[in-house]
Amino acid sequence: MAISEIQLTQAEGGETFFRFEFDPGELVVADRGYANRPGLAHVMAAGAEFIVRLNSSAVPLQQPGGGEFRLLETVRTLPEAQAQAFDLEIQPDPRKGLAALPVRLVAVRKSEEAAEEARKKALREAAHKGHKLKPETLELAGYVLVLTSTAAADFSPEEILEIYRFRWQIEIVFKRLKSLLQLDEIPAKEPELAQTILFSKLLAALLLEELTQSYL
Numbered sequence: 054m055a056i057s058e059i060q061l062t063q064a065e066g067g068e069t070f071f072r073f074e075f076d077p078g079e080l081v082v083a084d085r086g087y088a089n090r091p092g093l094a095h096v097m098a099a100g101a102e103f104i105v106r107l108n109s110s111a112v113p114l115q116q117p118g119g120g121e122f123r124l125l126e127t128v129r130t131l132p133e134a135q136a137q138a139f140d141l142e143i144q145p146d147p148r149k150g151l152a153a154l155p156v157r158l159v160a161v162r163k164s165e166e167a168a169e170e171a172r173k174k175a176l177r178e179a180a181h182k183g184h185k186l187k188p189e190t191l192e193l194a195g196y197v198l199v200l201t202s203t204a205a206a207d208f209s210p211e212e213i214l215e216i217y218r219f220r221w222q223i224e225i226v227f228k229r230l231k232s233l234l235q236l237d238e239i240p241a242k243e244p245e246l247a248q249t250i251l252f253s254k255l256l257a258a259l260l261l262e263e264l265t266q267s268y269l
Contacts, residue, residue, distance in 0.1 A: 059255055061248070075101035080203070082220050088112050088200065090143055094151050097202055104217050107158065107198040113144040114158065125189055128160050128196050136161040136210035159199045159213045168195030230258050 070092035077100030085106035096103045114122045143154040171194040179186045199217050230236040234254050241247040
């Protein structure tokens with residue numbers, strides 16, 4: 054795992070696949086912050102494939118051909134810890150010129166202990182942001198829901214989940230940078246000075262990453 058690119062944006066920039074160019078055949082793995090119809094369409098238009106955590110509010114799904122897909126009713130039937138895949142489509146968005154996109158939903162029910170912990174975490178995060186969770190959102194926290202454009206012949210449901218778990222290596226990189234470089238602490242409020250400090254820390258992060266890789 055190595056840093057290959059860094060972009061410094063304004064606070065309103067947000068996470069989006071439109072910040073990147075993809076090569077045909079490339080496999081892109083990302084969390085639910087990147088899961089939205091325009092971004093996923095951007096990946097597929099480049100001939101690349103994606104594996105992302107499902108954001109059900111931003112990526113509405115339907116049966117192939119346009120039939121209704123009821124997410125909660127479907128996942129409630131899953132046995133614990135047995136991954137299953139469902140052939141679906143991302144609903145089209147004619148206002149943005151987006152056609153329906155064929156995808157697979159890979160789902161697995163968490164253990165009751167893990168589900169309860171996930172619900173508590175979701176409630177804490179919602180309270181921190183001043184939001185109120187819908188009952189459906191809280192129930193869905195008891196499942197791992199991953200969306201992929203890859204073909205069933207290429208990756209099984211279990212392999213999709215295993216690849217997605219590798220994404221946590223990215224979180225480890227961020228934690229390491231916060232610990233070693235205090236990357237999340239900027240002791241300045243003046244925009245230009247804050248930017249200079251942040252660029253310095255990012256440069257140090259890249260040098261640290263380069264030195265780390267050279268000893269592996």
